[in-house]
Amino acid sequence: MPTRDPKISPSVVRRLPIYLRHIQVLRGQGVERVSSQEMGNNLDLNPAQIRKDLASFGEFGKKGVGYEVSYLERKLRQILNLDRHIGVALIGAGHLGIALSNYARFQSERMTIDGLFDSDPQKIGAKIGHLTVEHVHDLETACQTRRMQIGIIAVPAIAAQGVCDALVKAQIRVILNFAPASLRIPRGVHLRNTDFTTELQSLAFYLADD
Amino acid sequence: MPTRDPKISPSVVRRLPIYLRHIQVLRGQGVERVSSQEMGNNLDLNPAQIRKDLASFGEFGKKGVGYEVSYLERKLRQILNLDRHIGVALIGAGHLGIALSNYARFQSERMTIDGLFDSDPQKIGAKIGHLTVEHVHDLETACQTRRMQIGIIAVPAIAAQGVCDALVKAQIRVILNFAPASLRIPRGVHLRNTDFTTELQSLAFYLADD
Numbered sequence: 314m315p316t317r318d319p320k321i322s323p324s325v326v327r328r329l330p331i332y333l334r335h336i337q338v339l340r341g342q343g344v345e346r347v348s349s350q351e352m353g354n355n356l357d358l359n360p361a362q363i364r365k366d367l368a369s370f371g372e373f374g375k376k377g378v379g380y381e382v383s384y385l386e387r388k389l390r391q392i393l394n395l396d397r398h399i400g401v402a403l404i405g406a407g408h409l410g411i412a413l414s415n416y417a418r419f420q421s422e423r424m425t426i427d428g429l430f431d432s433d434p435q436k437i438g439a440k441i442g443h444l445t446v447e448h449v450h451d452l453e454t455a456c457q458t459r460r461m462q463i464g465i466i467a468v469p470a471i472a473a474q475g476v477c478d479a480l481v482k483a484q485i486r487v488i489l490n491f492a493p494a495s496l497r498i499p500r501g502v503h504l505r506n507t508d509f510t511t512e513l514q515s516l517a518f519y520l521a522d523d
Numbered sequence: 524m525p526t527r528d529p530k531i532s533p534s535v536v537r538r539l540p541i542y543l544r545h546i547q548v549l550r551g552q553g554v555e556r557v558s559s560q561e562m563g564n565n566l567d568l569n570p571a572q573i574r575k576d577l578a579s580f581g582e583f584g585k586k587g588v589g590y591e592v593s594y595l596e597r598k599l600r601q602i603l604n605l606d607r608h609i610g611v612a613l614i615g616a617g618h619l620g621i622a623l624s625n626y627a628r629f630q631s632e633r634m635t636i637d638g639l640f641d642s643d644p645q646k647i648g649a650k651i652g653h654l655t656v657e658h659v660h661d662l663e664t665a666c667q668t669r670r671m672q673i674g675i676i677a678v679p680a681i682a683a684q685g686v687c688d689a690l691v692k693a694q695i696r697v698i699l700n701f702a703p704a705s706l707r708i709p710r711g712v713h714l715r716n717t718d719f720t721t722e723l724q725s726l727a728f729y730l731a732d733d
Contacts (some may be wrong), residue, residue, distance in 0.1 A: 323567070330724035357533070390719035394727045401723070409626075447593075462730055463723065481598065486557065487729045492596055493626065501568075503729040505569055505722070509626055512699065512717065513611070513634055513673065514540035517604045518531075519697045519713040520672055 325366045332363070333389040339382050345346035354515045400459055402485065404468030404476045407447045409491055413467055414441050426465075428455045448486060449479060449509070456483040463487045470494040477504075499515035535576045541566060542573070543599040547678055549592050558589035609636035610669055610696065614686045615677030616646045616656045617699055624651055636675075638665045642682070659689060666693040673697045680704040687714075 335356055339347055340355045349367075353360035367380070368371050370392050375449045389395045401409055403426050414426050418443040428445040430452050431437065447455060455461065464480035466488060468475055473492035480488055482500055490496055498504045545566055559577075563570035577583050577590070580602050582588040600606045613620055614634050624636050632644055639654040640662050641647065649656045657665060665671065674690035676683050678696060683702035691699055693713055698714045700706055708714050 326728045327721075327725045329728065330721040333724070334721070348648060392728065393724055394730045395724060399727055399730065400553045407622070408618040409622035412617070412622055413719065415618070423726065463726060487726050489726055503726070505726060507722065509623065511537075511540040511544070512715070514543070514603055515717055516697050516699055516713070517609055517634065517674060518536045518539065518602065520604045520609065 317483040320368055325369060328363075328366055329389055329393055332367070333386065333393065333395070336380075336382055336386045336389065339485045340386060344382055346379045346381055347385075349374065352380075378487070387461070397423070397425050399424045399463060400450065400461035401425065401463045401465060402428045402430065402447060402456055402461040402480070402483075403467060404430045404480070405465075405491075406433070406439065406441060407467065407469075411441055413465065413491075414444055424463075427459050427461050428452075430455075443468040449476065452479050453483040456480075456485060461485070463489065465492040466492050466496075468492055531579055535579060538568070538576055539599055539603055542577070543596065543603065543605070546590075546592055546596045547598065548675065550596060554592055555591060556591055557595075561589075572701045601634040605633050607633065609634045610671035611635065611672060611673045611675060611694075612638045612640065612666055612671040612690070613675045613677060614640045614659060614662070614690070615651065615675075615701075616651060617641070617677065617679075620677040621651055623675065623701075624654060624685075634673075637669050637671050638662075640665075658678065659686065662689050663693040666690075671695070673699065676700040676702050676706075678702055 334351070335352060336347070349360040349363045350362050352358070364438060366372070367385075370388070373385055373388055401424060406429055410429065410431070414429055426444065428447060429441055429486060430447050430449045432449045436446045437448050462485065464485040464487070466476050466480070468476050470492045473490065473494040474496055475489065477496045477498065479492070486502050488498070488502065490504060490506045493510070496504060539634045542562070545562060546557070558574045559570040562568070562573050562686070573582070580598070583595055583598055611634060613624060616639055620639065620641070624639055636654065638657060639651055640657050640659045642659045646656045647658050655709060672695065674695040674697070676686050677689070678686050680702045683700065683704040684706055687698060687700070687706045687708065691709060696712050698712065701713060703720070
């Protein structure tokens with residue numbers, strides 16, 4: 314019986330793209346079916362965890378038969394809204410913003426950075442890859458006309474709350490924050506803070522193996 | 524009875540810095556004891572998960588009494604090796620490398636970027652914050668003399684394997700990779716790939732709430 318949580322845990326959601334990527338690799342190799350055991354071995358995850366995660370969204374696999382690769386890929390794309398184009402607004406054309414927009418050029422066609430914004434007059438109009446830096450004052454209009462749905466904050470900590478408020482005003486409901494700042498958001502907005510410090514701190518654990 | 528895994532799962536290790544940060548905030552507020560229930564409420568995690576995670580490392584709390592904040596902080600620091608200085612070598616003085624070294628200046632004194640390396644002759648000698656860009660050829664000597672123990676790869680994908688090999692040769696056993704490349708490492712080296720794409724893809728899940 315599938316567990317159908319009304320509220321899917323963030324850790325489950327974070328694992329879905331990892332499943333999707335693995336399934337895409339398998340499809341590329343011509344694999345048609347995969348068991349949770351095989352997925353678990355490849356992804357260093359508990360097979361029971363994988364079965365439970367996927368069962369939150371419906372009955373995708375059969376006991377003893379496993380998952381059909383192409384069906385699971387389609388379902389994961391649907392669940393993650395990756396079956397359609399998603400426009401991303403990136404705020405901050407400093408070093409981090411430029412690094413992110415370069416990086417994103419390698420990424421899937423379905424999710425693209427469609428606007429790059431800054432408040433520094435010296436940066437407005439500059440070409441960064443295929444993007445031209447726009448003034449953050451134009452964010453709201455741009456988000457509406459270009460239907461951008463995700464905002465990335467890549468500005469200094471001191472400017473982050475202002476940018477966050479501008480994104481919320483521009484009807485952006487999903488925000489990825491790179492600034493080391495604790496942001497206030499209204500209900501209904503989903504904010505994720507990336508955290509370079511936490512990442513490095515958890516890695517320090519492995520120094521013990523030396 | 525604590526569960527003592529011989530091999531602690533990576534997901535547990537990733538949660539430890541989150542516990543540490545929360546405990547530090549509590550100590551700052553003068554809180555002396557905290558229950559797993561209170562921690563769970565604050566961190567949006569299952570209290571049973573928190574108890575199980577911490578119990579992997581010993582008996583830190585008492586049933587019905589909770590955890591002693593200062594003791595738990597000290598223990599978490601020990602487990603994460605954050606009770607001593609850790610030097611980090613950063614390779615890549617491009618936009619990402621500069622962003623990371625700026626960002627890291629706000630971080631804890633116990634973990635610092637102690638070397639910034641590149642192979643571009645035009646960048647060698649440049650001052651980035653308190654760091655001077657050094658040639659990647661000097662990485663091995665620098666890691667030994669400055670006892671750097673963690674390596675961060677912030678170079679383009681095409682250069683990442685070469686840098687990874689150089690870090691391994693320099694006896695670095697813990698590597699954080701920002702390049703979108705799949706790196707080969709020998710046994711005994713701990714590699715973590717940060718993945719901007721996976722992060723964005725999992726965020727797209729929340730667009731469904733619109």
